[in-house]
Amino acid sequence: MKKYKAGKESRVVISELMLPSHSNFSGKIHGGYILSLMDQIAFACGSKHSEAYCVTASVDKVDFRKPIEVGELVTMKASINHVGTTSMVVGVRVEAENIMTGKVKHCNSSYFTMVAKNDEGKSITVPGLILENETAVRRFVRSIIRKEDASARRDRFKASEFRLEDHIQLLKEYNIQLAL
Ligand SMILES: CC(=O)SCCNC(=O)CCNC(=O)[C@H](O)C(C)(C)COP(=O)(O)OP(=O)(O)OC[C@H]1O[C@@H](n2cnc3c(N)ncnc32)[C@H](O)[C@@H]1OP(=O)(O)O
Numbered sequence: 001m002k003k004y005k006a007g008k009e010s011r012v013v014i015s016e017l018m019l020p021s022h023s024n025f026s027g028k029i030h031g032g033y034i035l036s037l038m039d040q041i042a043f044a045c046g047s048k049h050s051e052a053y054c055v056t057a058s059v060d061k062v063d064f065r066k067p068i069e070v071g072e073l074v075t076m077k078a079s080i081n082h083v084g085t086t087s088m089v090v091g092v093r094v095e096a097e098n099i100m101t102g103k104v105k106h107c108n109s110s111y112f113t114m115v116a117k118n119d120e121g122k123s124i125t126v127p128g129l130i131l132e133n134e135t136a137v138r139r140f141v142r143s144i145i146r147k148e149d150a151s152a153r154r155d156r157f158k159a160s161e162f163r164l165e166d167h168i169q170l171l172k173e174y175n176i177q178l179a180l
Contacts, residue, residue, distance in 0.1 A: 010048035046114030082143030
């Protein structure tokens, strides 16, 4: 296995025509189906980089910006944005093209953390990442910040540290009744 690999060595692109079987009654493709495709491409990209099968540790986060319609051609692009010791952050971008007009819309982007595993299910070290241009550096740094933000979020709302009285004032602004 190489010690360092460039992002282009593991970049993955898939295109799939959206069929009625994956849509709701108004012809929009189910978000869960899109997530499933995104997970698959993240898995492929992470596995190519690490040369091992991976598991999905987390997904951060998915905003469905535009609906995807039946008959549109969806293209997903995945590349490694960040590597840790055993984990990789895979950036996935989803676009949908109206085949009749050629118009392309950006439907969502998300970041999957994949962890490389050996045959015994033990997490294994992944190759480092060669950052070949400014975009790659920006994505790497953004991943560091996202990880820090996620960790701060987790700590802030730990059940053991949550104090109801600290939040009563905030709750008054919302459409709720407290019935504790
Ligand atoms: C094919 C599939 O998609 S499988 C189905 C969906 N996925 C799963 O079932 C995974 C279930 N979860 C697990 O197996 C484990 O909790 C794992 C692999 C995610 C983490 O395993 P742990 O034994 O806790 O390992 P550990 O704490 O050493 O973490 C391993 C790496 O994952 C990272 N990691 C673990 N949890 C998270 C998380 N929630 N978010 C982001 N990164 C995470 C760690 O930072 C670490 O990265 P590093 O080695 O680059 O520093």
